[in-house]
Amino acid sequence: MASPSKRDLLGACLWAGATVAAVAASDSMLLRVILGVPTALLISGHVVLRAIGVRTASLTEHLVCSIGASFAVTIAGGFVLDAMGLLVPLGWAFWYLAATTAAMLLAPGDGNASIPRAWPGPLRMQRWQGAAVVLAMLVTTGAYALAIHDQAVERQFNYTDFWMLPPAKGGPGQLVIGVRSAEAQAQQYDLEVTLEGKPIAIIRSLTIAPGDTWVRKVPVPILAVQQKAEARLYLPADDKLYRRVSALVPGS
Known part of the structure; x- marks a missing residue:
């Protein structure tokens, strides 16, 4: 006590x-x-x-x-x-x-x-x-x-999501690439996809509105060995690299 x-x-x-x-x-x-x-x-x-x-x-x-x-x-x-x-x-x-x-x-x-x-x-x-x-x-x-x-x-920092999914094992040779905009206004991008350093897809002036999601399937050849795919997202206004993602393409 x-x-x-x-x-x-x-x-x-x-x-x-x-x-x-x-x-x-x-x-x-x-x-x-x-x-x-x-x-x-x-x-x-x-x-x-x-x-x-x-x-x-x-x-x-x-x-x-x-x-x-x-x-x-x-x-x-x-x-x-x-x-x-x-x-x-x-x-x-x-x-x-x-x-x-x-x-x-x-x-x-x-x-x-x-x-x-x-x-x-x-x-x-x-x-x-x-x-x-x-x-x-x-x-x-x-x-x-x-x-x-x-x-x-206060507004939390928002950024644009950018992703790439590799082809499923044994499935069709397709990369799934997506962009989800979190910008305050519509934004234009340039998209470049490479496989082992060689371009396989180029998309210019890709316009995405705030909150919208853009998804595209890009075909890739499936070889006997594993390959590295890379996607780059650019801001065309100054040709500045904005986002970069990569994925491994499994071999057959």
Whole structure:
């Protein structure tokens, strides 16, 4: 059982654990907000202050410092989770659970002395404290909005697929060549097919619309020995090699 001086930290760990369970087991946005917002904006900072032994003179000062420390925990978590490829809700939930657990283990036994126990009348906040809280919330909200905007406008890198399939063993001597366009607009290509370095098919000004697939069968002679076929796709505008594929033509 946790000592009396660490009961608040044990409660923070239980809260963070409940957040992990809620994120893992439910898609309810309301439940995630109820559990996640206090963890991200207050609890994580509180446990950090406890772990490093920061003492505050009033409850107001403690709340302000806890909010600021929570932002620091969140920023650090962003770097760590991004490096690990875990920038997902469950990754964040585990990050806060890890932070609260580490704080409980590192916090000194008399850490509750750093938490003002008396509520000093109405909650009062100095101007600089209020300005710091507002600024921190604006920065965090702006960063979140920017991240959402970047995610919405991000377009994954698309490229044109180009493939060639060899003749089936014992089947007709035909190479199957295909092109699937992922360009933003219709594109022209020149296609050249060679067998052991000798051209066997040349197609000029092959126009493919975005999202369309072009497939062609090219006959090849089947010899007693294995042969190497190669197909090259060029951009005719500058005669630049765009894609190249190869396949082995089995012998008879």
